[in-house]
Amino acid sequence: MTAAPGVQPEEDGRVQCLECRQWFRALPAHLNRREGLTADEYRERHGLAATHPLVSSDLSERWRQQTTARLHAGDVVPIAERMPPEGRAAAGRAGTARHVETSSRPEVRDRHRAAVAKGRSMAHANKRAALDALATTRGYTDWGDLIRSTLHLSVNRLGQNVGRDPRTIAYWRNAIVGPGWKDRGGRLHPKRQAAYDRLDQLFTDRGWGDLEAAVTEAGSLNKLARLLGTGAATLRAWQLHRGGPRSGSAETPS
């Protein structure tokens, strides 16, 4: 017997596949695996309404009851209720994160978190591979080699040279060389380096141990700056640059 178009036969808690005439409690998985059809394609082929259920009414009723019970138990919360309006924009920007937040079972959440982490680390590896390729076109072994060999350049200059944002350059210098790359003087513009060298020399010539001593002698930071033909801001920046491991230089007279 053949079902009339627009009718999905159902008997004893099962629905019949109109392709192979076998009976199932739910059709979508079977259609996908055995018939190579999506639910929509199947409905269209057999003249079923777009919303026609492809699951036995027993099963569909059981699912409905289970969901209702879980809702009452507070086990799941409908996304529409869970998401305050102001949160929707943010959630839209991070669809995966929202999925993690609203999935109810811990193992599902963990799987999603692992997938997100794996995606991030793959994206990171892909970026690094692209940078390695870029470095080899410039004659370096790899990106690490390029980064270590170009510390004399400012992040802006190197960024221009390789077509990357200066922040990207700073990120990789920190990652590959460590924060110590800043102490190598490479980040200084040549003019700034020359100004600092001049201040180093002036302080040595006048026997000033540090900025504090010089300010005391000159009366104020501004007076000292005028005296040295520079700006107060430059003096402060020079002091900062001089600070750290190289403070208390050997030139300090005792």
Ligand SMILES: [Zn+2]
């Ligand atoms: Zn079938």
